[in-house]
Amino acid sequence: MSFKSLTDMRSDMGKLKIGGGHKVASTKSSEAESPPEVIPDDEPDSVFTTLRSFYNSQLSSSNSTDPLLTPSGGFNYSSPSSLARIMSLYTGRSGYGKKDQAKTTPMRESADPSEGLRVLDPASDAEAIEKMRTQGWTSTTSTVQQAEQKHPARFIDDLRPIQALLRTKRSKRCRTCRHILVKPEAKVQSTRFRIRLVALNYIPTISLKPLQPAPSTQLPLIDLNALPALRASQFLLTLKNPLFDPVKITLGTPSHTPGKQSHKVTILCPQFDVGPNMDQWDEALGDPKSRRTSKMLSLLKVEYAGGDGGKVAEAGKVWEKGRNWTTVVVEVICAAIEEGDKTAMREDEDVLEIPVFVRMEWEADTEREESGGGGKGEERKEKRELAYWVVVGVGRVGRLEGSSS
Amino acid sequence: MATAAGYFDRKPSSSVRPGLSHLQPNPPSPHTPQQQRRVSSTFSSPSVSYRSEDEAVIFEFGTRHVSAGFTGESYPRCKLGFGPEESRRVGDYRRWLPGYDEGQRKKQRVESWGEDHELWQMDLRGMDIGIVEDKIERAVREAFTKYLLLDSKSRRLLVILPSVMPHQLLSTVLATLFSNFQTPSITLLSPPILSTVAAGCRSSLIVDIGWRETTLTAVYDYREVYQARTTRAMRMVTLEMARLLESYDTQKKGDKPGTAGDKSEDQRSDVLSINLDQAEQVTTRMAWCQGRQGSSDAPPDTRDISGQLGQVSIAEDKPSDQSRNANTDDPSISIPSPSSPRQCISIPFSQFAQPVETSLLAATKQRYDLDDHEQPLHILIYKTLLSLPPDGRAVCMSRIIFTGGGSNIPGLKPRLLDELSAIVKERGWDPVEGKAADERRRRLKEISSNRQLPRSTHEEALKDPSNTIPAALAPQVPDPIEDKLRREQNKGSKDTISGIIRGVKTLGAWAGGSLLANLRIKGVVNIERDSFLQYGLTGARRDAEASTVQQKGLGTGVGRGGMGERGGWTLGAWA
Numbered sequence: 001m002s003f004k005s006l007t008d009m010r011s012d013m014g015k016l017k018i019g020g021g022h023k024v025a026s027t028k029s030s031e032a033e034s035p036p037e038v039i040p041d042d043e044p045d046s047v048f049t050t051l052r053s054f055y056n057s058q059l060s061s062s063n064s065t066d067p068l069l070t071p072s073g074g075f076n077y078s079s080p081s082s083l084a085r086i087m088s089l090y091t092g093r094s095g096y097g098k099k100d101q102a103k104t105t106p107m108r109e110s111a112d113p114s115e116g117l118r119v120l121d122p123a124s125d126a127e128a129i130e131k132m133r134t135q136g137w138t139s140t141t142s143t144v145q146q147a148e149q150k151h152p153a154r155f156i157d158d159l160r161p162i163q164a165l166l167r168t169k170r171s172k173r174c175r176t177c178r179h180i181l182v183k184p185e186a187k188v189q190s191t192r193f194r195i196r197l198v199a200l201n202y203i204p205t206i207s208l209k210p211l212q213p214a215p216s217t218q219l220p221l222i223d224l225n226a227l228p229a230l231r232a233s234q235f236l237l238t239l240k241n242p243l244f245d246p247v248k249i250t251l252g253t254p255s256h257t258p259g260k261q262s263h264k265v266t267i268l269c270p271q272f273d274v275g276p277n278m279d280q281w282d283e284a285l286g287d288p289k290s291r292r293t294s295k296m297l298s299l300l301k302v303e304y305a306g307g308d309g310g311k312v313a314e315a316g317k318v319w320e321k322g323r324n325w326t327t328v329v330v331e332v333i334c335a336a337i338e339e340g341d342k343t344a345m346r347e348d349e350d351v352l353e354i355p356v357f358v359r360m361e362w363e364a365d366t367e368r369e370e371s372g373g374g375g376k377g378e379e380r381k382e383k384r385e386l387a388y389w390v391v392v393g394v395g396r397v398g399r400l401e402g403s404s405s
Numbered sequence: 406m407a408t409a410a411g412y413f414d415r416k417p418s419s420s421v422r423p424g425l426s427h428l429q430p431n432p433p434s435p436h437t438p439q440q441q442r443r444v445s446s447t448f449s450s451p452s453v454s455y456r457s458e459d460e461a462v463i464f465e466f467g468t469r470h471v472s473a474g475f476t477g478e479s480y481p482r483c484k485l486g487f488g489p490e491e492s493r494r495v496g497d498y499r500r501w502l503p504g505y506d507e508g509q510r511k512k513q514r515v516e517s518w519g520e521d522h523e524l525w526q527m528d529l530r531g532m533d534i535g536i537v538e539d540k541i542e543r544a545v546r547e548a549f550t551k552y553l554l555l556d557s558k559s560r561r562l563l564v565i566l567p568s569v570m571p572h573q574l575l576s577t578v579l580a581t582l583f584s585n586f587q588t589p590s591i592t593l594l595s596p597p598i599l600s601t602v603a604a605g606c607r608s609s610l611i612v613d614i615g616w617r618e619t620t621l622t623a624v625y626d627y628r629e630v631y632q633a634r635t636t637r638a639m640r641m642v643t644l645e646m647a648r649l650l651e652s653y654d655t656q657k658k659g660d661k662p663g664t665a666g667d668k669s670e671d672q673r674s675d676v677l678s679i680n681l682d683q684a685e686q687v688t689t690r691m692a693w694c695q696g697r698q699g700s701s702d703a704p705p706d707t708r709d710i711s712g713q714l715g716q717v718s719i720a721e722d723k724p725s726d727q728s729r730n731a732n733t734d735d736p737s738i739s740i741p742s743p744s745s746p747r748q749c750i751s752i753p754f755s756q757f758a759q760p761v762e763t764s765l766l767a768a769t770k771q772r773y774d775l776d777d778h779e780q781p782l783h784i785l786i787y788k789t790l791l792s793l794p795p796d797g798r799a800v801c802m803s804r805i806i807f808t809g810g811g812s813n814i815p816g817l818k819p820r821l822l823d824e825l826s827a828i829v830k831e832r833g834w835d836p837v838e839g840k841a842a843d844e845r846r847r848r849l850k851e852i853s854s855n856r857q858l859p860r861s862t863h864e865e866a867l868k869d870p871s872n873t874i875p876a877a878l879a880p881q882v883p884d885p886i887e888d889k890l891r892r893e894q895n896k897g898s899k900d901t902i903s904g905i906i907r908g909v910k911t912l913g914a915w916a917g918g919s920l921l922a923n924l925r926i927k928g929v930v931n932i933e934r935d936s937f938l939q940y941g942l943t944g945a946r947r948d949a950e951a952s953t954v955q956q957k958g959l960g961t962g963v964g965r966g967g968m969g970e971r972g973g974w975t976l977g978a979w980a
Contacts, residue, residue, distance in 0.1 A: 048912060120822070137691065
């Protein structure tokens, strides 16, 4: 197999017949010139080109028809051009009327295969059924294969090579303000971005971990794969601020989660502050106690209620606060999932997810942006706020103990 | 200078905007229009004309798939489905875990079976429009970014949508495309018309065997003149296939020897453990349709007769017959078992024809049991043709076009045509049927046979040249002048075939849209972004729409170039 050019292999490939060898070049000329002995092939591509050339020839021949007439033969009073013609007819000042008599017939339909008409023949269907009967399941193409082919291919023999999809670098704009959010560099080799405004650089990172019940209460530990139902379990919700300004956060959540299972959710301290994302040096020079509390560490550490100096979750109080993060307590009472529901349940319906509305407020320096445009350079604070919904995934709700007995 | 000349050469040709020259009330000579056209194009804004040169992108929305591609191509660049797999969250790769499919076998209720594979339902009561919006957005974005590799902002869109759909859905589609993809304008086209165009016809009867319903549309001169629908469509076929698979699957396990396929439609359980993907896989690969019994199969008839003549009981004859067939005609096809993919179940080949038989053709049900919305296809085709005026019927019956997913089932199209011609042979085009009608027909026949005597005297009278022939019985006198006129009129045009039952292949609605856009034919329903975002669907012209659409003959969504009016838009057939 040899290709004409390296650039357009795919169209070359399309011209190849299934069994090898080139297809008969479809006659691009109109119906009058095409020799009748050429059997038009049934490939959708060539049918498409013949149909197109047929319509083109028809349109060009019927273009000279009276514009008062629509292609379907009805009068068209509404278009201004025909109104003008009617007016000129009645005022009798022009020779338009004579020209109208030479109108031709409206475009006709295609009458034979050379014009793209294909009549159903039962033989091809019978052939396909026979092939299915004899060759069975393995000779037919799967739905995935069919979806990727450009034309329907029932049997494996009909499959054509498909092109690899190319990829592009894309820039992305904000949907509402049309500001460019991401713009990669035009150079093919580079993977860098000219503009990259990622949301994570602006909104707090949210993480959640269970606050295990105090060992003294004798309650079992919270297992995220089987959350205890019908009992309050507490979680630590940590918000980490990526901004260089301190942020005021207000959290909101529906008291019952939406969906089939409605779990009861309470955020014990919905309003709090998160410190700025200062340099590490500032932190080192500042409070020595918070120096050790790296966030990753605190996520991995198992915490117990009343464990660390007898601290217990209290409404309206922040659980813990660090340099640029704050932790609050969320209390969840999972609804019980009946044993019978478990089988009829759809996938992931037992997952506890808490929708949270986060509203953040901070005072940003407008100076940085204005200095480029010839600003005064003095620091001016501007109040900004941002609000959005997030969904915090918690874990699967376990079965109710003793419900089976 | 050279660049300027090239610049003007690229202006849209006169065929795009032919109307401008006629705005002049009195052109002095036939040559002037050309000159005027050039002047007008000089003053028109170049950006506008370039935008219209931009090739449109064509989207076809169906219940199960979205196809997208460029104009002038004979196939869509991509065809995207809506399944539960498409709505997974980022990073959820659970489906690739070993044994995931086996764990997934949940019983599903038949009513909601496969609903999560659909983009929308026409019944909006239980539907979440927001999800539809998101699905559309995701599919369109995937089409643009992965397959078309285009910026959606500057491209006109050609959207192929069924013309009978809830306004809420239509509005959702348009709003999503306009607001999320910044499309400058959208042209709506209706699938039956496009299928007709893609078949090369002007009139046709489109049988669109879709997913939820089969739509029959009679198209006359690119206009939808009649529409009928039935729920017997691919969903039903796939459901039947699932039942078949389930019965064989359980049979293999040895749980239940009874096959569900033998039960009648009412007695079946309403839960299924086969999911849609598996059933659809089998349907697309193996479903087929038997030929019509009795007409084409001459051997069975003769065999029966010989059996009756030879006084051989049929009960003895049948089993041997089947066993012989099983080896030659009806081999077992082994397919992967739906419950455990590593095993195979074998099903006789003839069984794969059963789902089509029971669902689309309703072979197991009596006709009086069927409601209006679940008529079998061949009956509905006949009824649709019957409801057309005779001229339209003659033209449409020889241009029956099958499209939609169901048209890929081998053997279905010839079968439907055979059934149709059998009905026509039996009943003719008489809308009255039933016992009373048969009785009346019989009586009429009796009366006419009683009158046979006087007619024969008439014929004798005809033979006798001395008698004067009544004008009603005289043969048509050939008129040479009229013949000549007719010949002159038909010169250059070929005869249109009509009055015979004939099926025509089509390239499909998408290809038709591509063809139309490539020929620069504009649709009637052309919606601009700004006007839609300002007023929504209510911004469409109400007062003018009924009159203009009909007078222009464009109610079908197809018009010739340059006919589109400025200022105000109409919903046309979608209103």
